[in-house]
Amino acid sequence: MNKGHAIPTREAGVKQLAPGVYAYIQAKATWYWSNAGFIVGNDYVVVVDSLATVDLTQRFRDEIRKITDKSIRYLINTHHHGDHTYGNHVFAGATIISHDRCRRELMGTAIMDPGLLNTIFPEFDFRGIAATPAHITFDKHLTLQMDGREIRLLHFGPGHTVDDIIVYLPEEGIIFAGDFIFLYSTPLGMEGSFAGWLKNLDAMAKLDARVYIPGHGPVCGIEGLNLCRDYLVFVQSEARKRFDKGLTVDEAAKDIALGQFKQWPNHERILINMERLWREFRGEDPSTSKLNIAEVFLRMDAMTKAGEL
Ligand SMILES: [Zn+2]
Known part of the structure; x- marks a missing residue:
């Protein structure tokens, strides 16, 4: 478990995984650098996720356009x-599909102030971002039938x-896992x-x-899912020991030696993860027990700068 592992260099850009199925992979996996994907059928395209800024999403759309000029009908x-x-x-005209609660979250949460985001994450240009909620929503599952190809959208609970879902292509054995899998990224x-989360990974496996x-x-096989699982199990069990001893969130975050996971970017997220785990250990429902994210981000930033995380 604590043997450590090398972080491989990844292939960034569009990667074809099967006929008509593509991943769009970022060179980095730090804050706001996220992957996406798309599926090209006979008449139209299905896109999986937009990106953090208008500019990043336009670049993604340009990459899709190098592969196909078919219309982008659905955005999941x-x-x-x-x-x-x-x-x-950016995918104007596409029908957006998400979990019911994803739509509610996007409707209910005021979008973060682009000026503030630009200050915290200066490598991006957040001007023009928008919360654009789904046109079609579902709870447990929804299947798109695309020219005989099944695109299954599955929700296994928090x-x-x-409100996470996965996009599962059973014929091809491909899963767009969304943020159920962070790999070489905390x-x-x-x-x-x-x-x-662990139950979701088991269901996915x-x-x-x-x-x-x-x-x-990077794109992975089951070993990538398992490595993400290792992090979650490790942090959950280390947190539990400290919660039972009566440590505070900050004390626990400073105390846990991350071992092999210390080399994963944004290891400071241990603080946020402790905040969530403390609520979970107290039996609070994640739908109603929300973190004050701005406050935690500022504290995390201060503790990181002080070398405490
Ligand atoms: Zn996420």
């Missing part, structure tokens, strides 16, 4: 986070957030449930896919 959002939805409106569990496209990190 794997969950409500801005790095998967803020560029939805995990990374309360999993961020601020809004869902660690126990639920049972589908026995050949290829997974993580929300953050």
Whole structure:
């Protein structure tokens, strides 16, 4: 478990996974760098996720256009986070599909102030971002039939957030996993449930896919899912010991030695993960027990700068 592993260099850009099935992979997996994908049928295209900014999403759309000029009919959002939805409106005319609660989150949460985002994450240009919610929503599952190809959208309960879905192509054995898989990028569990996340990974593993496209990190097989799982199990069990001893969130975040996971970018997310786990250990429901994200981000930033995380 603590043997450590080398972080491989990844192939960025469009990667074909099967006839008509493509992943769009970022070179980085740090804050706001997220993956997406698309599926090309006989008459139209289905896109999986937009990106964090207008510019990033336009670049993604340009890459799709190098492959096909067919119309983009559907845009699926794997969950409500801005790095998967803020560029939805770039695919104007597409019908957006998401989980019911993803739509509610996008309708209910005022979009983060682009000026503030630009200050915290200066490598991006957040001007023009928008919260554009889905036209079609579902709860447990929805299947798109595309020229004989099944595109199954599945929700297994709260995990990374309360509204994550996966996009499963059974014939091809491919899963667009959204943020259920962070690979060589620290999993961020601020809004869902660690126990639920693990159940989701188990449900996903049972589908026995050949290829997974993580929300953050390189395309992988089951070993990538398992490595993400290792992080969640490790952090959950280390947190539990400290919770039972009566440590505070900050004390636990400083105390846990991350071992092999320390080399994953954004290891400071341990603080956010402790915030969520403390609520989970107290039996709070993730739908109603929300973090004050701005406050936690500022504290995380200060603790990181002080070398405490
Ligand atoms: Zn996310």
